[in-house]
Amino acid sequence: MKRNTSHITDSKIILGCSRKQSRFQKMLFIRYSGQILTTCRLYSTNDYPAKDILQDTFIKVFDKIHQYNPDRGPIVGWIRRIAINMALDHYKKSKIRTVHIDSDTEELLDVELAEIDDTVSRYDEEVIMQLIQSLPTGYKTVFNLYLLDGYSHSEIAKFLSISISTSKSQLFKAKKLLKEKLVNHRKRRNENV
Amino acid sequence: MKMFNKTKDKLHSYDSPLNIEVEWERLNAINNRKSFHNKLKSENTMLKILLLFTFIFSGGYLINDQFLSQELNQNEKALRSKASNLIGDDISEISDRIFAPEQVESGKPEFTKGYNLESYLIAKSKDNIHNSRNTKGSKKWTVIKANKTNGFVELSSEKINNKRALVPSNGLNNDSALANSSNEHIKITSLIPLKSSGAEFIVSDQSPLLLFNKMPFLEESRDDKKDKNPRARKNSIKLDPIGGWFNIPEVTANFSYERLLSNKISIQLSYDYVIPGITTGTLVGAETREFAIQGTGFVIRPELRYYLFGSSMNGLYFGGSIIYRHVNFNLTESTNSAINLTAVTKFRNLNAGAQVGYQKIFKNGFTLNAFVGLDLGNRSSTNVYEDNLLNEIETMNPDIEKIGDKYFNDLYLNPDFYPIYNFITPKIGLAIGYSF
Known part of the structure; x- marks a missing residue:
């Protein structure tokens, strides 16, 4: 019979994890693996590598939990950052392809961003995941880092060893492509209805 | 200004569907495997440290041995010079260092341990030696053991009784005018080195020779020569x-x-x-997989060595080699699963290698060879899967890593553990053996 562990606070779980106690590690995994898998999937082409990244993330989390500083935010944010780093490492190996475009075109999409956000957020999470997952790796990575995980272009440029303008152009492309996919998705849905 | 907060919040709070138990088991399995690899790594590190220490100590010993030999040679020269200075001295002045054969026979005289010895015969007169050949009651003395390191010379004697015996040709029959014939004051006129093991000499009972026993041996036995001359040893296993x-x-x-x-x-x-060795293991994931991996084969390495310092097969050397690797890793799964893998990873490589090492052949033939080197060349492998399904899956998913390869590598040739197949890989070894 499974015990309800929801009453156990994060700080207790973290303490248990830092003592390498397996049951607390499992609690942490049960509590946050779903959310972290979402992040991993956003950076992956499909669920297969996403689960690998999830595994690697938690192995690292259990190993480095003593480095977590609660003053800097909730544990889930820290784990998510590790997951993002793992995902980036994973995809650096597969060489993210980036295409540079002129930076003066980027403003076009910023205006439309709120509109896309509004549209996208109405969809079911799994649909959003599929839409984002279907973006090319380079676009998707910059898109996720910038819009969903809150990194700046300079940080992204550093992470991915690209220029700031390339990061901006990738984002531009990503937004444009996402918009197209949204339109197509809407069309298909209407046809089905 | 970022304006994607609605989607962001929605996704960040979304729990992707996940079979927690399966993923947790998988995580544990990976973690255990990593722990196992880490353990192996640390054991390997320990082994490397041990090897390094062995290497350093062996090197230290060899160097020390080399210096000791030099030191002994210097001692020998000094003692020889000292011995030659004795000529003309009265034997009584050095009586504390002189032993009659009888004394030697009755018990070993004590010498300073570690002293490098040479024994000299000091006769009371030249006649003592020459006449002894035919003198009744003469004794034949044999050097049983001339131990250079502990300072003992063991002698045995036998009565000759009127028999004619030969004196060693390289020993006493030459310039044997050793001392004057004064009974009270024997003056040393010359010194003749006593030969190593096996040397024989004959003296009269009435005029025993005296041994002067704190000098190094000037000549070495045949065995000693063999020990010091590596040319005498042509083979080593x-x-x-x-x-x-x-x-x-x-x-x-x-x-x-x-x-x-x-x-x-x-x-x-x-x-x-x-x-x-057969490696068995379990991978817990979507399916539990039991597997076994067995490595078989051989590596042949002909090597040409050039001994830069020292004689052949003894000293510092450089070596060049050709390496032929004929190795298989056979993986078999014992699990009934969708993909039941039977794979053979074949290494058929021809590489080159370069080594630098030090080989020491000890007196008794014991051989120690320590070396470091580099193996050059790719160690590529081909994987052969008996299950065609793997190939089909790989054909269907050209963008992802080959499943069979990935599976195989993940299971056994873990890239974390074997960051391998580089063009250059280090090689280290410590061989022991026997030379003859």
Whole structure:
């Protein structure tokens, strides 16, 4: 019979994890693996590598939990950052392809961003995941880092060893492509209805 | 300004569907495997440290031995010079260092341990030796053991009784005017080195020779010469039980045979036998998989050595080798699953290698060979899967890593553990053996 562990606070779980106690590690995994898998999937082409990244993330989390500083935010944010780093490492190996475009075109999409956000957020999470997952790796990575995980272009440029303008152009492309996919998705849905 | 907060919040709070138990088991399995690899890594590190220490100590010993030999040679020269200074002295002045054969016979005289000795015969007169050949009651003395390191000379004697005996040709029958014939004051007129083991000399009972026993031996026995002259040893067989653990990817035991070609050059044929250990394991994931991996095969390494310092097969050397690797890793799964893998990873590589090492052949033939080197060349492998489904899956998913390869690598040739197949890989070894 499974015990309800929801009453156990994060700080207790973290303490248990830092003592390498397996049951607390499992609690942490049960509590946050779903959310972290979402992040991993956003950076992956499909669920297969996403689960690998999830595994690697938690192995690292259990190993480095003593480095977590609660003053800097909730544990889930820290784990998510590790997951993002793992995902980036994973995809650096597969060489993210980036295409540079002129930076003066980027403003076009910023205006439309709120509109896309509004549209996208109405969809079911799994649909959003599929839409984002279907973006090319380079676009998707910059898109996720910038819009969903809150990194700046300079940080992204550093992470991915690209220029700031390339990061901006990738984002531009990503937004444009996402918009197209949204339109197509809407069309298909209407046809089905 | 970022304006994607609605989607962001929605996704960040979204729990992707996940079979927690399966993923947790999988995580544990990966973690255990990593722990196992870490353990192996740390054991390997310990082994490397141990090897390093062995290497350093062996090197230290050899260097020390070299210096000790030099020191002994210097001592020997000094003592020889000192001995020559004795000529003309009265024997009574050095009586504390003189022993009559009878004294030697009755018990070993005590010498300073570690002193390098030479024994000299000091006769009371030249006649004592020459006449002794036919003198009734003469004794034949034989040097049983002339031990240079502990300072003892053991002698045995037998009565000759009127028999004619020969005195060693390189010994006492030459300039034997050793001392004057005064009974009270024997003046040393010359010193004749007593030969090493086996040397015989004959003296009269009435005029025993005296032994002066704190000098190094001037000449070495035939055995000593063999020990010091590596040219006398032309073959060497060795076993390297350690170096094979550092081979990549196989684990081997190494046997080698070295043959002297010329004073500075030798050739060695080395055979690495792949230890056919079976690795079994379980991978818990979407399906639980039981598997076994067995390595088989061999590596052959002919090597040409050039002994830069020292004589052949003894000293610092450089070696160049050709390496042929014929190794298989057979993986079989015992699980009934969708993909039941039977795979053979074949390594068929021809590489080159370069080594630098130090070989020491000890007096008794015991041989120690420590070396480091580099193996050059790719260690590519081909995987052969008996299950066609793997190939089909790979054909269907050209963008992802080959599943069979990935599976195989993840299970056994873990890239974390074996960051391998580089063009250059280090090689280290410590072989022990016997030279003859």
